[in-house]
Amino acid sequence: MAGYQRILLAVDFTDDCEKLVERAAELARRYDAELALIHMVEPVIVDPTYDVLPTLPAGYEQELIESSEARLNALAQSQGVSQGNCHVGVGATKAGIIAKAEEIGADLIVVGSHGRHGLSLLLGSTANAVLHSAPCDLLAVRIG
Numbered sequence: 001m002a003g004y005q006r007i008l009l010a011v012d013f014t015d016d017c018e019k020l021v022e023r024a025a026e027l028a029r030r031y032d033a034e035l036a037l038i039h040m041v042e043p044v045i046v047d048p049t050y051d052v053l054p055t056l057p058a059g060y061e062q063e064l065i066e067s068s069e070a071r072l073n074a075l076a077q078s079q080g081v082s083q084g085n086c087h088v089g090v091g092a093t094k095a096g097i098i099a100k101a102e103e104i105g106a107d108l109i110v111v112g113s114h115g116r117h118g119l120s121l122l123l124g125s126t127a128n129a130v131l132h133s134a135p136c137d138l139l140a141v142r143i144g
Contacts, residue, residue, distance in 0.1 A: 003031040004137075008106040010097050010126070011039045013071055016143035017112065018078075023141050024110045025079035036085040036104055037076050039068050040096040065090065094129040102135050113140040 009024040011017050021037070028035035041064050068088045076086045089096040101109050111127040127140045 004033045004108045006104055006106045007033050007035050007108045007110060008101050008104060009035060009037045009110045011037055011072060011075060012112065019143055020112045020141050021075050021079055035081050036087065037072055037081060038087045038097060038100050039072050040093040041065055041068055041088060041090045043090055093126050094133065097130050098133050107136045108139060109134055109136060110139045110141060112143040
């Protein structure tokens, strides 16, 4: 096996995500691979007919996207990853990660795992979902 050439790291901005970024960057250096980062923003859906929900300010989703882009770029910069390899998407997390992996031809997806009990809890719901649809290898890095 020649090693990995394109690594996609899924980032969720939990407290331990810097550890995850460092691990993925270390792998990228070891294999002389290109590292890309992705963060998915779940769409904000508000049913205007349901009066009990608080009204979100106009542009709230766009603010989430811009904030995510800034945070992702800062993480990437800390490890020497170019902004061109930072991707923020809007939609279902699993589908976004899989689509980006296919788009860039990733041969490894790296996700964080919180190490709870049971397979889905061990991997976490996102890692478990990606595992069953990934077009390539998946590395779940224990964090937290």
